[in-house]
Amino acid sequence: MHNKSVAELSRELESGKVSSVELAQQFLDRLKHEDGKYNSFITISEDHALAEAKHADEMRATGKATPWTGVPFAHKDIFCTNGVRTTCGSKMLENFVPPYDATVTEKFRQAGAVCLGKTNMDEFAMGSSTESSYFGATTNPWGLSSGEKRVPGGSSGGSAAAVAARLVPAATGTDTGGSIRQPAALCGITGLKPTYGRVSRYGMIAFASSLDQGGAMARSAEDAAMMLNVMAGFDPKDSTCIDRDVPDYTATLNEPLKGMKIGLPKEYFSEQLSAAMEEQVRNAIREYEKLGATVKEVSLPNAKLAIAAYYVIAPAEASANLSRFDGVRYGYRCDDPKDLMDMYTRTRAEGFGGEVKRRILVGTYALSAGYFDAYYLKAQKVRRLIQQDFINAFKEVDVLMSPVSPSPAFAQGEKNTDPVSMYLEDVFTIAINLAGIPAMSVPAGFVDGLPVGLQIIGDYFSEARLLNAAHQFQQVTDWHQRDPK
Amino acid sequence: MSISREDIEKVAVLARIKVDDEQVSALEKDLGNILDLVDQLGAADTDSVEPMAHPLDAVQRLRPDEVTETDQRAAFQAIAPATEDGLYLVPRVIE
Numbered sequence: 001m002h003n004k005s006v007a008e009l010s011r012e013l014e015s016g017k018v019s020s021v022e023l024a025q026q027f028l029d030r031l032k033h034e035d036g037k038y039n040s041f042i043t044i045s046e047d048h049a050l051a052e053a054k055h056a057d058e059m060r061a062t063g064k065a066t067p068w069t070g071v072p073f074a075h076k077d078i079f080c081t082n083g084v085r086t087t088c089g090s091k092m093l094e095n096f097v098p099p100y101d102a103t104v105t106e107k108f109r110q111a112g113a114v115c116l117g118k119t120n121m122d123e124f125a126m127g128s129s130t131e132s133s134y135f136g137a138t139t140n141p142w143g144l145s146s147g148e149k150r151v152p153g154g155s156s157g158g159s160a161a162a163v164a165a166r167l168v169p170a171a172t173g174t175d176t177g178g179s180i181r182q183p184a185a186l187c188g189i190t191g192l193k194p195t196y197g198r199v200s201r202y203g204m205i206a207f208a209s210s211l212d213q214g215g216a217m218a219r220s221a222e223d224a225a226m227m228l229n230v231m232a233g234f235d236p237k238d239s240t241c242i243d244r245d246v247p248d249y250t251a252t253l254n255e256p257l258k259g260m261k262i263g264l265p266k267e268y269f270s271e272q273l274s275a276a277m278e279e280q281v282r283n284a285i286r287e288y289e290k291l292g293a294t295v296k297e298v299s300l301p302n303a304k305l306a307i308a309a310y311y312v313i314a315p316a317e318a319s320a321n322l323s324r325f326d327g328v329r330y331g332y333r334c335d336d337p338k339d340l341m342d343m344y345t346r347t348r349a350e351g352f353g354g355e356v357k358r359r360i361l362v363g364t365y366a367l368s369a370g371y372f373d374a375y376y377l378k379a380q381k382v383r384r385l386i387q388q389d390f391i392n393a394f395k396e397v398d399v400l401m402s403p404v405s406p407s408p409a410f411a412q413g414e415k416n417t418d419p420v421s422m423y424l425e426d427v428f429t430i431a432i433n434l435a436g437i438p439a440m441s442v443p444a445g446f447v448d449g450l451p452v453g454l455q456i457i458g459d460y461f462s463e464a465r466l467l468n469a470a471h472q473f474q475q476v477t478d479w480h481q482r483d484p485k
Numbered sequence: 486m487s488i489s490r491e492d493i494e495k496v497a498v499l500a501r502i503k504v505d506d507e508q509v510s511a512l513e514k515d516l517g518n519i520l521d522l523v524d525q526l527g528a529a530d531t532d533s534v535e536p537m538a539h540p541l542d543a544v545q546r547l548r549p550d551e552v553t554e555t556d557q558r559a560a561f562q563a564i565a566p567a568t569e570d571g572l573y574l575v576p577r578v579i580e
Contacts, residue, residue: 099560196540210538239545308525319500326501328573333566337576345503357502361493361512362519364500375523380536382529387537420518436540460541 001026002166003483006071006223009169013060013070020060020070024053024114027072031116031167037144040152040162042077042135044117045084056112068230069112074171076159077118078125079105079214080203084115088205089123089133089155092325092332092351102203103235104172104214111230119171120158123353124322125179125207128425130157131416132355140187140409141165141484142450150409150450153183153425159217160187164484170218170227174204176211177310178404178429181441184217185404185453188443190470190480192216192224195461196436197242199228200235208317209240211310211433220480221442221470225249228463244461252464253471258292260469263397267303268428268455272406280445280452281403284473288401291472298397300389305382306431307423312366312379313434318356319363325351358419387435390459399469400457402428404441408450428455438463442470443479451479487517 001023004012012018028046035041049072056070080086080098082105087093101109108115122132129151130138140152141164152161156173160183163171173180175193184191192215199214206212216227229250234243262285269278285295327333327347334350337343352360366375393400406427415422432439437460444454454473458466474480493512497504504512558571567574 097564099557099564197543210540236546236548240539240543242541242543302529305525305529308523311519311523312526323501327566328575329561330564330566339576340578341501343576344501345498348501349503352502358512358515358519360500360502361496362516365488365492365496365516365520366523368496368499375526377536378526378529378531379523380538381531381534382526384534384537385529385531387540418518419515420522423519423522 002030004169005219006169006226009071010067014065020053020056020114021050023070024049024072024116027116027168034165034167038139038141038161038165039136040120040138040158040165040167041074041117042087042089042120042158043085045115048084049114049116052109052114056114059112066111067226068108070114072114072116072168073108074116074119074159074162074168075105076121076156076172076174078121078174078205079172080205081105081115081118084118086118086205087135088125089121089135090352090356091134094134094332096331098203100203103200103237104231105203107230113230116168119156119162122155122157122355124205124318124356125155125174125176126318126355126359127154128178128182128422129416130154130183131412132353134353137412139412142188142409145485149412151186151412153186153405153409155179156217157183160184160189160191163187163189163217163219166483170216170223172214173217174212174214175433176208176314177433178426180215180217181404181429181439181453181455182426184441186409186451188451188479188482188484190218190221190224190443191441192228192463192466193432193439194228194232194463195438197240198438198461198463199231200233200238200241202235202237206321208314209321210317211314220474221467222250222253225253225467228467247464249464249467252468255468256292257288257469257472260293260399261397262288262293262295263298263393263400264295265300265303265393265400265402266297267300268402272427273403274407276447277403277407277452280447281454284444284454285401287473287476291476296397298393298400300393300431302382302385302389303431306386306434307427309379309382309386309434310430311362311423312375313383315359315363316366316376317363319360319367322356322360355419383434386431390435390437394459399465402455402457404428404453404455408447408452432457436460438466440466440470442473443482445479488513488520
């Protein structure tokens with residue numbers, strides 16, 4: 001059963017070949033047995049999962065089943081789950097049990113999906129390797145059989161590793177600068193970051209509010225479409241959510257691609273990309289030409305400024321968002337504070353890890369008196385220039401294609417001592433978040449036995465088109481079906 | 486651009502994060518490297534560009550001023566580090 005897709009499990013459940021409780025128990029048993037190798041979960045919520053599975057069987061018995069009823073999956077540990085601890089990968093929230101559900105959590109609950117637990121992540125989603133988690137690093141299933149311990153990417157590395165290792169068929173993720181797409185690429189799975197405002201951020205622990213977006217991580221575009229069908233939609237509890245109709249994302253998967261215009265941003269085929277990676281990406285693009293698409297080069301002249309703009313905007317917003325962790329209302333509090341200031345400063349020094357503290361300090365500096373105009377305001381202006389590049393490109397082409405990451409999965413410990421080298425991991429993904437447009441990562445080959453991702457970037461609210469393009473590619477290739485033995 | 490020890494100590498106070506001398510030395514290097522990366526922004530000509538806050542330039546919605554939430558004080562305080570009689574406890578501020 002663990003090799004089946006969401007769509008296949010949905011059909012098995014519908015036909016009555018297996019009950020939700022039986023399926024949940026099978027997945028839980030395997031998860032508990034296997035995850036020691038990967039550390040892809042922070043919390044396995046067995047009792048809650050079995051209760052949800054029982055409820056799913058009741059939904060089916062009373063004719064209220066949806067395509068997700070009884071299907072097991074996992075949430076990144078950034079989505080609040082009522083009654084199940086939600087840590088965001090931090091000591092600060094080690095014992096935090098939310099008294100409410102995130103909107104995304106609630107939507108999966110209402111659909112009858114069965115959440116097996118919460119997946120590992122970089123602390124507060126700040127990282128590209130899932131090494132900064134307070135609960136230990138996650139190991140990429142790829143390369144493990146030959147004894148290599150490689151990173152799964154990050155920050156949604158637990159979700160990516162869990163899906164790649166077939167512990168769950170799908171998992172939620174969040175993407176602020178590449179945190180769905182890069183781990184999806186490094187673990188050989190399919191990831192979708194929707195348009196900013198397409199999925200509610202309510203109850204999704206905030207990192208950089210103008211960039212954060214929840215999305216889907218699964219084995220195929222079809223399964224990702226099924227996830228987005230549940231996740232997308234307006235939510236009055238998120239003030240930046242967009243009120244716009246949600247199509248059935250599975251309905252257009254089989255549209256032909258003949259005549260689709262693909263743009264290749266020349267800045268994304270630069271010297272940062274290894275020749276072996278480039279070859280895999282170009283081979284994938286040739287498959288699209290065989291499917292009837294046309295290809296032309298385009299330019300995103302301001303893309304080179306994306307990392308610089310991001311490392312002002314994201315830390316600035318993080319410094320404001322993370323000011324809520326003060327040891328008063330929830331989360332960690334230091335022992336024996338001697339006064340209020342001592343309580344704040346030691347609670348935050350002891351509760352946050354190194355990368356989180358660095359970003360809070362950079363953000364505080366960028367927002368402090370005398371520096372605001374030079375840093376934050378300047379970065380927001382550059383952000384508009386970057387957005388304008390994409391708007392111009394989409395006047396000429398339907399989608400853009402590029403690599404997701406400059407190299408395949410790197411070794412644990414290789415980059416986590418130098419923050420800037422880790423930041424450069426997101427060189428091809430960050431501009432998309434600044435512009436707020438949707439993008440996917442699709443398995444597109446291997447370099448040295450490690451998966452390579454193809455990035456497909458679309459205009460605002462073109463998720464259906466991206467999923468269609470990814471699905472058609474997956475009908476003529478089998479990269480997404482390979483599993484790490 | 487480099488950042489001085491004094492700047493780091495000042496920012497740490499603003500951010501309410503305790504840092505010791507050893508950490509300040511490490512931060513001097515790491516934050517300096519990050520600010521070097523960020524300094525590329527200076528090269529961009531942004532004279533006539535409006536800053537961008539929301540990708541779709543959405544503005545804050547208004548809603549009717551109605552009570553929609555129920556009282557959940559007990560549930561919220563159950564997860565607090567220290568409470569008493571429905572109040573959050575912190576170290577004494579006024580002697």
